[in-house]
Amino acid sequence: MARTNTLGVTPQSEDFSAWYNELVLKAELADRGPVRGTMIIRPYGYRIWELIQGELDRRIKATGHENAYFPLFIPEGHLRREAEHVDGFAPELAVVTHAGGKELDEPLIVRPTSETVIGEAFARWIDSYRDLPLLMNQWANVVRWELRTRLFLRTTEFLWQEGHTAHASAEEAAAEVLTAVGFYEELVRDCAAMSVIIGDKTPGERFAGADRTVSLEAMMRDGRALQTGTSHDLGTNFSRAFDITFTSAEGVVELCHTTSWGMSTRLIGGIIMAHGDDRGLVLPPRLAPYQVVIVPIGRGDDLAGVLDAAASLAARLQEVGVRVKVDDREQLSPGFKFNEWELRGVPVRLELGPRDLAAGTVTLAARLAEEKEQVRLADIAAEMPDRLTAFQDALLERSRRFRLEHTRNVDTWDELVEAVSTGFANALHCADPACEDRIKEATTATPRCVPFDAPDEQGPCAACGKPSAYGRRVVFARAY
Ligand SMILES: [Zn+2]
The missing domain is CATH 3.40.50.800 (Anticodon-binding domain)
Incomplete structure (x- = not known):
């Protein structure tokens, strides 16, 4: 087999996108699969994934969650039971209509995520409050038929973990959402050496079917954001759709409160773009196949x-x-x-x-x-x-400094437009979807999250002047 002997890549500063695409191939992290949008993860890239898995799996298990495996195929009718959920995923579904040489009575969906198949099983497994909380995780592949694909960042099939839990009360579910955020925060900060912003998604950016989505947002070296993990409070939406109920200590039948949370092979794309330079990758020692x-x-x-x-x-x-x-x-x-x-x-x-x-x-x-x-x-x-520890610390510090240097508080339309062209903009925002659309049309930037640690603040929306809605500044950025 011919081995490439030209190692250079297009400089990052010249063309970030070409730099990324060439680097993924030349560093032998991944290659393209025969079906458009699919990805072969090569041994060097897969080893990084195994190291990520090891770090995350340890944290997941240490908090009482157990790993399980659910089927790849979901009956189409299952997915339809939660209306918002199916609407959100419909455009990206891969559907099997034929198998075993004949047309199927009911088409099968190749899982885009597993809330529905896991919800159906949870409904059968949970009887009383003694069965709660039910804390489960699976390592799996999922399929989302993306139109524009990019190795690691957006592939039609990718690897991830998805946590799924059921609880007796809203308070317990809310606490679980933050427990999962804690896993991701540690993984991304202490292992991937990426400085992130953590906060709530605005309603328009939430997971389809969730009451609340918390995300971690990292800054890439071109100033764009990459979501490195999300955790969802599903309220009783899926319990209602799948009849996930329990009998309380008082003998009353109640709906469970469920959560789901995930982190995927996109994180590898994030590591490449958060740390790499003109000479190539810079891997954090904790996740480097060879240190x-x-x-x-x-x-x-x-x-x-x-x-x-x-x-x-x-x-x-x-x-x-x-x-x-x-x-x-x-x-x-x-x-x-x-x-x-x-x-x-x-x-x-x-x-x-x-x-x-x-x-x-x-x-x-x-x-x-x-x-x-x-x-x-x-x-x-x-x-x-x-x-190696000093190297790891220096990389995290460089990531933190870079993010701060490319983040600005903005109060006017012009400031907002300028800030998102090079990094993150912290802006007061009215929460009007039409205002979000106008920002997106003009700049391609979207609200990334409402950071937990932002100070309380009120005032006019930076984009339209109406009163702000979140009581804090919202981070806007162009995102992967
Ligand atoms: Zn506005």
Whole structure:
């Protein structure tokens, strides 16, 4: 198989979109599938997903949720039971009409999300208040027939987890929504090193069938927003549609309050766009398939000694819990390997040659640093965990600074239009859908969320001058 040997990508500053598309392919994260809009996740990209899964799954289970698996196919009639839900998803549904060589009596929907199939099962499993809360999660693929697709960001099939819970009271369901937000906040901040804004979606941006949607919004390096997780309070909407009831301690039959929450492979697209630069990816150490790559340098008789030293260094790094790879491919020059691992975003590269060995040193190139440094070969393994932590912290801090530098409070139409062309605009807003539409038409920006931590504020809508409706500023941005 031919391997590309031109590693450069279009500079991010020149064409962000071309930079992204080329990078996903050249870094070997993903490839296009044979059906338009589908995605092959290659081993390097899938390893990132596995690391995300591991971090999130641990948090989900630690709070009493259990994993289960529900079917891919949903009878069409199931989806119709919740009217808003089916309206919201209808344009994106893939429908199976034939199977086993004949037309089906009832068409089957390939799940776009699983509220309906899980709701139907919950109705059978829940009898009394003793069965509550019911806390479940599934790792699965879902299908949404998108017209405009992009690897990781918008694909017709993607991987995700979806949590589904049922509770006896509205208060418990409301608390659950925030518990899930907490998982995502930790994952995105502590593992993906992305600084996010957390808040309520405005009514027009909520999940179809939800009373409340909370989202986490990160800023990409082109100033656009990417939603990195959502958590929905479904109230009693799905309970009513699917008859999810319980008998209370007092013997009264009541509707359950349900929630759902999800995070998907889009997060990988977010990591690429939140941290990458002109040279390629910059991966946060906590989610990097290889945190350290060792490139042995040498020819002839020297090479054997260098390879031995590289293997022993790799073993010492593994002992302290570092994910490490020795790049001993013979046919490629060290210079090519340096460029390739930079493009693939490896946090730390160690270059080891005969001269380093003689001096007891190794050359260290950190992906965020301009200069290489010489470090002591005997000490570097023990130092590496701290160095990776410092790298992780620096990346998060850079993300936070970038977001703050590209966020403005705006009070007029002109300020709003200008601010969303480069980043986030915090604006007082009237909540009128017509006003939202006008903003969207002029700028393509939409309300991302009403941040929890924004101070109370009242005044005229920045776009139309009518009184503000949310008591706080709303974040507007162009979004992926
Ligand atoms: Zn307005």
